[in-house]
Amino acid sequence: MKLLMLLLSLLQFIYAENLEEKWGGLWPFQGIATFAHLENKNCLIDQSSQFDIGIIGVPFDTAVSYRPGARFGPRAIRDASQRQTSLRGFNPRALFNPYKSWAKIIDCGDIPVTPMDNALAFKQMDEAFNDLLSKKSLNDSKVPPRFVALGGDHSVLLPHIRALHKIYGPLNIIHFDAHLDTWKPDKYPSFWDSDQNEINHGSMLWKAHEEGLTSKTNIHAGLRTKLSGLEDLQDDDEQDFVRIEADDIWLKGPEYVVKKILSTVPHDTPTYISVDVDVLDPGFTSGTGTQEPGGWLPRELIHILRQIEGLTVVGADVVEVAPAYDIAEITATNGAQIAYEILTSMVKKGNLDESLTKKMISTFGSQL
Numbered sequence: 122m123k124l125l126m127l128l129l130s131l132l133q134f135i136y137a138e139n140l141e142e143k144w145g146g147l148w149p150f151q152g153i154a155t156f157a158h159l160e161n162k163n164c165l166i167d168q169s170s171q172f173d174i175g176i177i178g179v180p181f182d183t184a185v186s187y188r189p190g191a192r193f194g195p196r197a198i199r200d201a202s203q204r205q206t207s208l209r210g211f212n213p214r215a216l217f218n219p220y221k222s223w224a225k226i227i228d229c230g231d232i233p234v235t236p237m238d239n240a241l242a243f244k245q246m247d248e249a250f251n252d253l254l255s256k257k258s259l260n261d262s263k264v265p266p267r268f269v270a271l272g273g274d275h276s277v278l279l280p281h282i283r284a285l286h287k288i289y290g291p292l293n294i295i296h297f298d299a300h301l302d303t304w305k306p307d308k309y310p311s312f313w314d315s316d317q318n319e320i321n322h323g324s325m326l327w328k329a330h331e332e333g334l335t336s337k338t339n340i341h342a343g344l345r346t347k348l349s350g351l352e353d354l355q356d357d358d359e360q361d362f363v364r365i366e367a368d369d370i371w372l373k374g375p376e377y378v379v380k381k382i383l384s385t386v387p388h389d390t391p392t393y394i395s396v397d398v399d400v401l402d403p404g405f406t407s408g409t410g411t412q413e414p415g416g417w418l419p420r421e422l423i424h425i426l427r428q429i430e431g432l433t434v435v436g437a438d439v440v441e442v443a444p445a446y447d448i449a450e451i452t453a454t455n456g457a458q459i460a461y462e463i464l465t466s467m468v469k470k471g472n473l474d475e476s477l478t479k480k481m482i483s484t485f486g487s488q489l
């Protein structure tokens with residue numbers, strides 16, 4: 122009798138195996154769209170979920186100054202990422218497949234941010250990033266996992282780096298964007314004042330500097346925003362940013378841009394990469410809120426991201442994809458590619474050095 126039961130469960134096991142073989146082979150355009158077909162866990166609810174790198178959607182867009190719509194960004198980027206699979210995930214420029222290496226990368230779903238009340242929304246995002254970063258990475262329980270956030274408008278950077286700052290202290294920000302985003306709130310056309318009114322998708326770096334979250338070695342890359350005057354640049358200087366203009370890429374060349382970044386940002390201190398897709402030319406990013414003509418080509422941005430892969434990236438975001446203005450998924454596909462390039466760098470570089478976290482914890486006294 123016992124033998125029969127054993128045989129039966131063995132048969133069931135083999136049958137189940139065959140079903141996986143028989144029905145598990147989805148094509149890229151099939152199945153439910155998680156980022157790059159990664160396993161999906163709601164990391165905020167499922168506290169036992171263990172991983173090394175998480176994709177986290179932040180569908181928030183009520184802090185924009187011009188065209189809204191980036192709340193649909195995470196979904197659009199996930200859809201546009203479907204041709205990234207572990208089978209075809211080898212990055213030929215990096216000679217590396219981030220989906221088939223040591224790191225467990227999962228799609229953590231979205232933070233349920235309210236579109237009704239920005240003060241509450243930031244409270245939700247602050248708490249969510251604190252929760253996410255209080256986990257332990259699967260590879261090494263002494264370091265936290267890392268996150269690539271999919272925006273959302275650019276203000277979602279603020280809660281992410283607030284939580285990272287508690288662990289690592291001040292962060293180097295590498296900010297790819299057509300705009301400065303270090304605007305003081307009084308640069309906006311409103312005489313009406315409130316705390317929440319100070320935080321928008323063009324002032325969050327100013328706020329981050331006010332809160333002491335950023336280091337002395339930060340970069341803007343791809344700038345071509347119109348200004349109110351040269352005094353805007355003084356404000357930016359005071360926030361310790363080195364500026365790389367969009368035109369530098371063809372006037373001075375991509376190597377100039379790479380060297381400028383690598384000679385400004387130390388390779389061994391915690392660095393956050395933030396990519397506003399409007400750094401690319403509107404020809405490649407119709408689907409964004411604040412277009413500026415004369416931007417970079419996707420191949421230029423990809424090249425630069427590849428050249429800086431040795432930096433110590435503790436977190437990243439891809440923001441401002443607003444699919445309602447997109448044409449043929451071009452913006453979202455660029456967004457998905459940018460996330461892929463950053464993931465490649467994070468995995469290729471290896472897990473965070475435990476000493477980095479330890480040093481930072483002893484300096485900044487985090488609870489982690």
Ligand SMILES: *[C@@H]1O[C@H](CO)[C@@H](O)[C@H](O)[C@H]1NC(C)=O
Binds near residue numbers: 470
């Ligand atoms: C942990 O990560 C390193 C890369 O930083 C890798 O070499 C090692 O195999 C990983 N260990 C485990 C158990 O995943």
